[in-house]
Amino acid sequence: MASELAVHRSQLRVRYAETDAMGVVHHAAYVPWLEVGRVNLLRAAGAPYGDIEARGLLVVLSDLQVRYRSPARFDDLIEVQTTLIALKSRQMAFRYRVLLHETGATCVEGMTSHIVVQRATMKPVLLPVDLHDLLVPWLVRE
Amino acid sequence: MASELAVHRSQLRVRYAETDAMGVVHHAAYVPWLEVGRVNLLRAAGAPYGDIEARGLLVVLSDLQVRYRSPARFDDLIEVQTTLIALKSRQMAFRYRVLLHETGATCVEGMTSHIVVQRATMKPVLLPVDLHDLLVPWLVRE
Amino acid sequence: MASELAVHRSQLRVRYAETDAMGVVHHAAYVPWLEVGRVNLLRAAGAPYGDIEARGLLVVLSDLQVRYRSPARFDDLIEVQTTLIALKSRQMAFRYRVLLHETGATCVEGMTSHIVVQRATMKPVLLPVDLHDLLVPWLVRE
């Protein structure tokens, strides 16, 4: 069920500070964009990340993969497509496509995995049931 | 008493990620370099910033001024010269010169002001006396 | 003539990557936000910054001042108010107010000065007349 509804779309515009001396966006600058997509998906799901932290939990990143296809440039309008692809009791994962809004060209494809930890101890804990239930409708099994 | 001893010198090398599409270091990238200089001066004075935070205090930046003279580029070896220019019961200020190590050319000149606040309340507090005393020898009255 | 029309308003949302261990936005992270405001004002004026660079010109930052009033935090909706306050044959300057959209609280106030240089030589040149004319309606004399 790769529902189009479950793909969250965020838009942002490339900042000059995100470019490098190659004249294009620096490869590290895409990583916070994936975070923007993920945070916006959580908000859309009714589980804003700030609320998760307010419970004393952190959702920490355990794994990051990015494949670079074609460069984005200063002032390009960017779309970040975010999909929740795994949702387990202790782990979740997202897939991303970052593309140029104007042409649809793919800039990067990415994947991140996350675990939930208690802020005080940094020990892994179960994803709270209500958060799990809010995220289930967004899950796309691949 | 503008003692040369009181000028702290830090070295760093320009990272590719700090450049922008102009082919030079992005103006915002110099700001963390001033922080590197300041943090190293505090450590040299026997008052590492981590220890200050461990007491429940934060030294927050209240004012920043940077004048850009000539650009630094990827892989340049940079020297950050940091001087403590004000030390009061509730406020301190630093002056900076960022230069190319090889030629001595000045890239930027900067100034930052800071206040001490309690982390829990974010309210200003007095600079602890022992910290003040550790910093006095570094003070250069202009 | 401090026309309200001449104040450009940009909105952005605080990214987690822009926060620091104090739990608030790192002071250096505001600097690219000023750039966002400035770039958006230029686009609104009909002089997108990319077009300026396409002529072989760069608008380089020569002076930066930021006063920090109260912290912004992760996920805050931010408004950047940008005003063109100087427009001369070889120099321009902008003033900024960065505020929390929800409460109107001022986070930082800033000012930047800029000169126009030829990309090939990095030497200052006159601001082209057509750019000057596009920007005149946005000028607010203080």
Next chain:
Amino acid sequence: MASELAVHRSQLRVRYAETDAMGVVHHAAYVPWLEVGRVNLLRAAGAPYGDIEARGLLVVLSDLQVRYRSPARFDDLIEVQTTLIALKSRQMAFRYRVLLHETGATCVEGMTSHIVVQRATMKPVLLPVDLHDLLVPWLVRE
């Protein structure tokens, strides 16, 4: 032949600007550290990256993988261990281990792949033979 000589070691200290509201280093901040390690290995091999760009070539990143093991914190002294693990006519790859200098604890493990392109056209080209020869002694077949 996983020669210890072929592992390049860089040191750096965590900047406050690299931390986030979790109180630890933000996951995106490790990515420029991998670049620091890679750039330093190239310099040690006699092929400084600036020289490569001076020939009109760019070494662009095509693939990034990072596994996060344990967090680094402000002011930690970091060691980046970089190993060249693939060297082909059109592609190279590096492996990284980022660790705390004091305890030896692994913070992250990473891998990057790169292709060489002509700056003017952004089209892939062969790695110049002299660069290839300089890098051969650093290659560790896994």
